[in-house]
Amino acid sequence: MHPITTAHYLALSLALLLIGTVGVLTRRNVVIILMSIELILNAVNINLIAFSHMWQHATGQVFAIFVITDAVAEAAVGLGILIALFRNKETVQADEIDLLKW
Amino acid sequence: MLIDTVLFYIFAVMVLIGAILTITRRSAVHSAISLIVSLLGVAGLYLLQQAEFLFAVQIVLYIGGIMVLFLFVIMLVNLDQAAKERQFSGGWMVALIAIGAAGAGIGALLWRGFGSLHIPAPVLEGTPAGLGNTEQVADSLFSTYLLPFEIASILLLVAVVGSVIMAKKRI
Numbered sequence: 001m002h003p004i005t006t007a008h009y010l011a012l013s014l015a016l017l018l019i020g021t022v023g024v025l026t027r028r029n030v031v032i033i034l035m036s037i038e039l040i041l042n043a044v045n046i047n048l049i050a051f052s053h054m055w056q057h058a059t060g061q062v063f064a065i066f067v068i069t070d071a072v073a074e075a076a077v078g079l080g081i082l083i084a085l086f087r088n089k090e091t092v093q094a095d096e097i098d099l100l101k102w
Numbered sequence: 103m104l105i106d107t108v109l110f111y112i113f114a115v116m117v118l119i120g121a122i123l124t125i126t127r128r129s130a131v132h133s134a135i136s137l138i139v140s141l142l143g144v145a146g147l148y149l150l151q152q153a154e155f156l157f158a159v160q161i162v163l164y165i166g167g168i169m170v171l172f173l174f175v176i177m178l179v180n181l182d183q184a185a186k187e188r189q190f191s192g193g194w195m196v197a198l199i200a201i202g203a204a205g206a207g208i209g210a211l212l213w214r215g216f217g218s219l220h221i222p223a224p225v226l227e228g229t230p231a232g233l234g235n236t237e238q239v240a241d242s243l244f245s246t247y248l249l250p251f252e253i254a255s256i257l258l259l260v261a262v263v264g265s266v267i268m269a270k271k272r273i
Contacts, residue, residue, distance in 0.1 A: 002107075003103055003106070003107060004106055004107050004110045004150075005219055006219040007212060007215075007216050007219040008110065008114075009147070009151075010212055010219070011212060012114050012117065012118070012147075014205065014208050014209065014212065015118060016117060016118070016121055016140075017204070017208075018201045018204065018205050019118070019121040019122060019125060020121065020125075021197065021200055021201055021204065022125060022197050022201060023124065023125030025193045025196055025197035025200060026125075026190045026191060026193045026194060026197050027125060027189065027190060027191070028184075028187070028188065028189060028190065028191045029130060029181070029184055029189065031130045031133075031172065031175065031176060031179075031181070032124070032125065032130060032133050034172070035124055035125075035133055035134065035137050035172065036124070036125055038137065038141075038164075038168065039121050039124065039125075039137070039140065042140070042141065042144045042164075045144065045156075046144060046147060049147070049148055049151050049153050049156065050151065052151070052153065053151040053152060053153070054219070058235075058238040058239050058241070058242045059242060059246075059247075061153050061155065061156055061235075061238075061239050061242075062239060062242045062243050062246075062247050064153075064156055065156070065159065065239070065243065066250060066254055068156075068159060068160075068163055068164075069254045069257065069258060070254075070257070071164075071168070072163060072167065072168060072258070072261070073257055073258055073260075073261035074261075075168050075171060075172070076171065076261050076262070076264075076265040077261050077264050077265050077268065079171055079172070079175045079265070080264065080265035080266070080267075080268030080269040081268050082175060082179065083175065083178060083179065083268065083269045084268045084269065086178075086179040086180075087271070091184075092179055092181065092184050093184060093187065094191065095191050
């Protein structure tokens with residue numbers, strides 16, 4: 001068995017990023033699209049922590065904290081928008097929210 | 103070394119299975135539970151890489167905070183109707199092109215850079231003894247990155263005000 005290297009973590013992060021991207025692009029339910037965005041942000045964090053560990057430097061972890069802060073702000077505002085949207089349109093399907101479409 | 107390898111694969115499988123279930127389940131509650139599994143796997147990976155502070159932050163903030171927020175919203179908006187409808191929009195072609203391009207690009211970079219990545223760095227002699235992970239992060243956060251830290255707190259304040267205004271019935 002090979003020892004685990006930074007490349008393993010980067011490959012896992014890439015896979016998680018691609019799964020999250022598929023979720024954002026193909027799901028209709030807005031709640032699950034927001035969850036997919038959380039997956040993408042977690043992929044970023046795995047990357048940052050892997051490099052932080054590789055260089056034995058805390059800066060990567062500080063950046064990961066900032067990414068988590070942004071994820072929290074995004075989730076709070078996004079879910080607030082979702083509640084406002086559900087109150088007005090009675091739907092959570094992304095392709096039925098087409099007021100701006102020609 | 104062997105136990106590290108085994109734990110990495112266990113957590114990696116948790117992360118990937120949880121992620122795939124998150125984007126394929128019909129019910130949003132099942133998706134949320136799968137997302138918890140995935141985030142727990144990510145937390146385990148943090149622990150494997152000696153980022154203990156972020157491990158705690160991941161558990162408290164993601165699994166304790168964001169997931170409760172998600173579950174609250176799932177209860178607030180009525181998703182029974184949504185669970186009966188078609189789950190996927192027709193974006194498969196776009197998704198395939200996007201992940202093909204991104205996967206090929208990043209994969210090629212990873213493949214070419216593999217040689218420089220496959221030696222884990224030894225523990226540097228310069229790190230002061232007795233300085234734990236949390237102290238290191240705090241030192242960096244409160245000295246070099248003090249301004250971004252304050253800006254992040256303003257961002258959180260704006261997000262709190264914004265989400266309250268968004269969710270209010272009448273402004």
